Amino acid sequence: MLKSRKAAALLIALAATPVAAQTPDAPADGTPAAIQPLGLGRPAMAEEIAAWDLDVSPDGTGLPEGSGDVMTGEEVYIEQCAACHGDFAEGLDNWPSLAGGEGTLDRADPEKTIGSYWPYLSTVWDYVHHSMPFGNAQVLTADETYAITAYLLYSNSIVEYDFVLSKDNFAEVQMPNAEGFIEDDRPQSEYPIFSAEPCMEGCKDKVEITMHASVLDVTPGGEDAVE
Amino acid sequence: MTVRPGTTSRRAFIRAGLAASAALPAAVTAARGQEAPDPLITEVQDWARYPGDGVDATPYGLPIHFESDVIRRNVSWLTADTISSINFTPIHLLDGTITPAGCAFERHHSGAIELAKPDYRLMINGLVDRELVFTYEDLERFPRMQGVYFCECAANSGMEWAGAQLNGSQFTHGMIHNMEYVGIPLKALLAEAGVKPEGKWIFVEGADASSNGRSIPIEKAMDDVMVAFKANGEALRKEHGYPARLVVPGWEGNLWVKWLRRIEVTASPVESREETSKYTDTLADGISRKWTWVMDAKSVVTAPSPQVGIKHGPGPLVITGLAWSGRGAITRVDVSVDGGKNWKTARLAQPGVPMAMTRFYLDHDWDGEEMLLQSRAIDETGYVQPTKNALREIRGENSIYHNNGIQTWWIKKDGSAENVEVS
Numbered sequence: 001m002l003k004s005r006k007a008a009a010l011l012i013a014l015a016a017t018p019v020a021a022q023t024p025d026a027p028a029d030g031t032p033a034a035i036q037p038l039g040l041g042r043p044a045m046a047e048e049i050a051a052w053d054l055d056v057s058p059d060g061t062g063l064p065e066g067s068g069d070v071m072t073g074e075e076v077y078i079e080q081c082a083a084c085h086g087d088f089a090e091g092l093d094n095w096p097s098l099a100g101g102e103g104t105l106d107r108a109d110p111e112k113t114i115g116s117y118w119p120y121l122s123t124v125w126d127y128v129h130h131s132m133p134f135g136n137a138q139v140l141t142a143d144e145t146y147a148i149t150a151y152l153l154y155s156n157s158i159v160e161y162d163f164v165l166s167k168d169n170f171a172e173v174q175m176p177n178a179e180g181f182i183e184d185d186r187p188q189s190e191y192p193i194f195s196a197e198p199c200m201e202g203c204k205d206k207v208e209i210t211m212h213a214s215v216l217d218v219t220p221g222g223e224d225a226v227e
Numbered sequence: 228m229t230v231r232p233g234t235t236s237r238r239a240f241i242r243a244g245l246a247a248s249a250a251l252p253a254a255v256t257a258a259r260g261q262e263a264p265d266p267l268i269t270e271v272q273d274w275a276r277y278p279g280d281g282v283d284a285t286p287y288g289l290p291i292h293f294e295s296d297v298i299r300r301n302v303s304w305l306t307a308d309t310i311s312s313i314n315f316t317p318i319h320l321l322d323g324t325i326t327p328a329g330c331a332f333e334r335h336h337s338g339a340i341e342l343a344k345p346d347y348r349l350m351i352n353g354l355v356d357r358e359l360v361f362t363y364e365d366l367e368r369f370p371r372m373q374g375v376y377f378c379e380c381a382a383n384s385g386m387e388w389a390g391a392q393l394n395g396s397q398f399t400h401g402m403i404h405n406m407e408y409v410g411i412p413l414k415a416l417l418a419e420a421g422v423k424p425e426g427k428w429i430f431v432e433g434a435d436a437s438s439n440g441r442s443i444p445i446e447k448a449m450d451d452v453m454v455a456f457k458a459n460g461e462a463l464r465k466e467h468g469y470p471a472r473l474v475v476p477g478w479e480g481n482l483w484v485k486w487l488r489r490i491e492v493t494a495s496p497v498e499s500r501e502e503t504s505k506y507t508d509t510l511a512d513g514i515s516r517k518w519t520w521v522m523d524a525k526s527v528v529t530a531p532s533p534q535v536g537i538k539h540g541p542g543p544l545v546i547t548g549l550a551w552s553g554r555g556a557i558t559r560v561d562v563s564v565d566g567g568k569n570w571k572t573a574r575l576a577q578p579g580v581p582m583a584m585t586r587f588y589l590d591h592d593w594d595g596e597e598m599l600l601q602s603r604a605i606d607e608t609g610y611v612q613p614t615k616n617a618l619r620e621i622r623g624e625n626s627i628y629h630n631n632g633i634q635t636w637w638i639k640k641d642g643s644a645e646n647v648e649v650s
Contacts, residue, residue, distance in 0.1 A: 035412075035414055035415055035418045037418060037419050037421070038368070038369065040361065040368055040369065040419060041351075041359035041361040041365050041419060042359065043357065043359060043360075044350055044351075044352055044358040044359055044360045048350065048360065049350070049358060052350055052352075052489050053353075053489070053491060055430060055432075055491065055497045055499065056497075057493070057495065057497050058495075058498050093307055094304075094306060094308075095307045105513035105515070105625075106511065106513030108389075108625070109625070110509060110625055112504065114504075117504060117515075118503055118504050119498070120498050120503060122498065123498055123499060123503050123504065126497070126500070127499070127500040130440075131336075131337070131437050134311070134337070135310070135337075137337070137436035137437075138436070180513065180515055181507065181515050181516070182516055183517060183518050184516050184517070184520070184521075185516065186516075186519070186521075186523070190613075190621060191608075191610060193613075193617075194523075194611055194612075194613045194617070195608070195609045195610050195611065198561065198603065198605070198611045199570070200561070200570045202569065203567055203568055203569065204566075204567060204568050204650075207565060207566035207567065207568055207599060207649050208649065208650045209599070209637060209650075210647075210648050210650050211390045211391045211648040212391060212637075212645060212646075212647050213391040213392055213393060213394045213533075213645060213646035213647065214394065218302075218304065218392060218393065219393050219394040219395060219533075220300065220301070220302055220303065220398075
């Protein structure tokens with residue numbers, strides 16, 4: 001990684017010497033050696049970046065101006081979202097439920113919804129605005145997205161019915177499961193345990209089958225056995 | 228003229244009879260002696276008399292129709308709609324390590340889109356010195372590299388957390404493929420833009436309606452990540468991200484963004500839908516792990532297995548499977564035929580390659596008795612693939628993702644097989 005333009009200039013100068021040109025510092029794994037600007041591509045225009053740089057971060061970075069209230073959100077939601085997610089964000093068929101599930105994360109088959117699981121409100125706004133409605137993405141305005149997000153907060157009993165969400169109060173909303181995540185700890189919690197020399201002989205006294213897939217019989221195709 | 232073999236009913240009958248007798252263990256010894264001359268040898272067959280297809284009969288060929296069962300399959304009850312769904316590589320019928328693109332699993336969040344090379348644009352923006360736009364032709368002018376890597380969905384084997392559920396290695400372990408990629412190092416693209424010192428992450432997204440944005444630490448981005456445009460020598464298939472996708476060696480497939488359209492250098496992760504509500508691993512106490520990018524060492528016996536039982540009776544038996552690790556090369560695979568009481572070290576077809584699939588074989592003399600078949604991968608870090616119960620002791624049963632526990636196939640006396648769990 002080049003830390004500065006000075007380093008880049010130095011690399012270019014080195015590459016221009018005959019020795020460097022004849023014996024490029026190519027790694028043994030065959031990856032290209034030269035990591036220096038080649039002058040490819042063109043500058044991105046501000047309008048182009050604005051059209052594609054839509055993501056919103058947990059601190060609200062990326063949110064556009066605008067606002068929306070729960071009541072408006074309910075109307076837009078019924079029109080745009082309810083066919084899959086249900087009138088009350090409860091989810092239909094295999095489509096995800098967006099509300100409910102509080103207190104289920106430590107039980108069998110936890111119900112993961114915006115209210116019970118999602119740590120950041122920015123994720124809701126970002127995903128609704130960029131990727132929803134499923135099959136017709138990127139049609140919701142900023143105000144409609146604020147309104148739908150407000151309605152989803154209401155559906156999860158996080159705000160009252162008269163709540164208005166805007167860029168200004170966005171960061172004040174606390175998601176119930178915000179503290180429910182830890183960074184990957186496998187290097188500490190698992191790798192030492194799973195790095196012992198494995199047993200090769202007489203590793204168990206007896207072996208019994210404890211569960212059969214055929215009990216559930218959910219395999220598609222019916223091709224699961226030799227005739 | 229096309230002449231297909233097996234067109235006479237008499238031949239078909241004879242062949243069916245031969246197949247049936249071979250499935251009876253008691254007939255194995257007798258089968259070595261032939262009662263009558265084999266007409267496939269003594270009679271001139273159509274294919275030995277008449278010519279076959281000329282060149283150009285299929286300008287781009289598909290596998291011969293006898294292999295029509297070697298296809299991707301989906302499990303319809305898993306997802307609400309095939310547009311946002313996954314299917315499974317038929318690993319039970321493949322051998323070697325390279326997955327043919329035509330049957331390599333697909334995972335779409337909003338369907339496989341058609342994006343032509345002239346319409347392709349890749350933007351780099353955010354914390355860089357120069358915010359840039361590249362065309363597909365620009366990508367082809369960067370110094371090129373190649374590498375063989377497995378791409379495994381984090382949810383591979385995810386249906387098995389609570390117990391044995393699906394009968395077949397295709398369904399239990401088929402959310403994976405292994406291809407030879409050609410592309411350019413992501414670090415070359417980032418150098419072109421000039422990453423600012425405060426740029427600690429990249430956020431990558433695709434051109435499809437889902438966008439499937441993911442955050443990746445800059446260290447990984449600057450290490451071995453590729454922007455690939457070829458797989459197994461040819462252009463990426465539509466369903467694998469044509470014309471360009473991200474290749475993130477050793478890390479979960481969801482990060483391998485297809486139809487890559489934008490790379491934003493950021494100071495912190497975006498925490499998108501795909502890295503918060505999905506692809507996070509809930510532990511027994513309700514706390515969830517996030518940023519679990521690495522795929523740990525894993526293996527599976529691909530055959531014999533429930534979809535491909537033993538049809539030849541006792542005697543020489545090839546037990547084979549695949550092993551891989553996101554943390555380096557596979558160094559060893561052990562196989563047990565008795566449910567983990569005793570293990571034998573299998574033969575690696577070739578030395579392990581970092582973050583790529585390794586094929587293993589155990590040349591076994593089957594006594595015709597039941598077997599509880601398992602495989603156990605070991606990688607260059609010394610990590611030993613754990614049992615499912617060992618994983619459950621640490622994680623519980625609600626993780627969905629990253630189930631790399633040891634798989635057991637119960638091989639019965641008749642050669643059929645079932646997915647089971649053992650004590």
